Amino acid sequence: MASGPPFRSGYVAIIGRPNVGKSTLLNSILGEKVAIVTPRPQTTRNRIVGVKTLPHAQIIFLDTPGFHHPRERLGDYMLRTARESLREVDLILFMVEPRSPGEIEREIIRELTGVCRKQDAGSRPVLLLINKIDRIKKGNILPLIGEYAGLMDFDEIIPVSALMGDGIGELLETIIRYLPEGPQYYPPDIYTDQLERFLVAEIIREQVMLLTSDEIPYSVAVETVSWEEKEGLVIIGAEIYVEKESQKGIIIGKRGKMLKEIGTRSRREIESILNSRVFLELWVKVKENWRKRISALRELGYQ
Ligand SMILES: Nc1nc2c(ncn2[C@@H]2O[C@H](COP(=O)(O)OP(=O)(O)OP(=O)(O)O)[C@@H](O)[C@H]2O)c(=O)[nH]1
Numbered sequence: 001m002a003s004g005p006p007f008r009s010g011y012v013a014i015i016g017r018p019n020v021g022k023s024t025l026l027n028s029i030l031g032e033k034v035a036i037v038t039p040r041p042q043t044t045r046n047r048i049v050g051v052k053t054l055p056h057a058q059i060i061f062l063d064t065p066g067f068h069h070p071r072e073r074l075g076d077y078m079l080r081t082a083r084e085s086l087r088e089v090d091l092i093l094f095m096v097e098p099r100s101p102g103e104i105e106r107e108i109i110r111e112l113t114g115v116c117r118k119q120d121a122g123s124r125p126v127l128l129l130i131n132k133i134d135r136i137k138k139g140n141i142l143p144l145i146g147e148y149a150g151l152m153d154f155d156e157i158i159p160v161s162a163l164m165g166d167g168i169g170e171l172l173e174t175i176i177r178y179l180p181e182g183p184q185y186y187p188p189d190i191y192t193d194q195l196e197r198f199l200v201a202e203i204i205r206e207q208v209m210l211l212t213s214d215e216i217p218y219s220v221a222v223e224t225v226s227w228e229e230k231e232g233l234v235i236i237g238a239e240i241y242v243e244k245e246s247q248k249g250i251i252i253g254k255r256g257k258m259l260k261e262i263g264t265r266s267r268r269e270i271e272s273i274l275n276s277r278v279f280l281e282l283w284v285k286v287k288e289n290w291r292k293r294i295s296a297l298r299e300l301g302y303q
Pocket residue numbers: 017018019020021022023024025036037038039040041042043044045064065066067131132133134135160161162163164
């Protein structure tokens with residue numbers, strides 16, 4: 001039997017400041033929606049696993065919450081989640097905006113230097129991804145690469161556009177080159193480990209984040225509370241939690257208009273993901289200051 005190249009596999013964390021396009025990249029690589037995306041920072045709150053299986057390799061991506069300076073307990077949880085992923089992986093993708101490094105980028109680089117460049121911590125490759133290159137002039141890319149190269153010895157610096165899919169094929173090949181030889185951890189048809197119930201709650205939260213403004217997008221948590229399949233119909237119940245009575249009024253809207261809109265848009269997307277007709281029922285509830293309370297965060301799965 002002819003032996004091909006060795007099978008390579010490993011875990012890859014995608015990190016960076018909020019809103020740089022980490023979740024967009026993951027969805028684009030998988031060709032499936034596993035992580036919600038909005039134009040607002042701090043969209044992702046949990047670690048999201050996405051598995052890419054190729055004939056000669058399997059890459060397990062960990063999408064993480066953006067690095068930021070937390071103001072409440074939810075933020076502490078998000079930052080911890082991002083940090084912990086750094087220590088668990090074989091390779092790190094550090095994604096940045098196509099502009100000069102800011103304070104957050106410098107902080108992340110300090111953290112990466114500690115985790116990945118110290119002898120005793122084992123040296124892990126770090127690839128810098130300059131994302132959103134569709135937004136800048138070609139001539140501005142090289143100077144940016146120079147600026148970042150001066151801050152850390154990245155193993156590679158790769159300009160990409162997660163949104164347009166530019167540079168993604170090359171990125172995958174580069175990642176694979178750096179991965180160790182290893183087994184196929186997941187069956188080839190599995191592309192995430194998250195439960196449908198979680199994804200449904202996230203899709204509803206995405207719609208709330210897209211349709212509301214100010215503090216509301218950040219004050220909302222969603223939980224799928226019931227799931228029943230009956231005669232070709234999936235009947236799903238979900239609760240939307242807010243922090244104050246006044247926010248509840250805004251989510252419901254005049255004569256229930258806003259909640260109806262959230263429900264219709266979410267249902268359409270859930271139907272296309274589940275490939276089935278869906279009946280979606282939503283309730284809005286107040287959970288006082290849930291972002292600040294450990295017990296409430298636990299209940300909502302942010303633990
Ligand atoms: N123009 C452009 N926009 C992009 C690109 N990648 C992502 N975006 C947009 O950037 C915004 C944020 O994208 P996300 O994927 O949610 O960013 P994120 O890094 O996961 O954000 P958090 O979850 O908040 O940390 C969205 O509006 C995306 O459409 C890109 O390559 N080009």
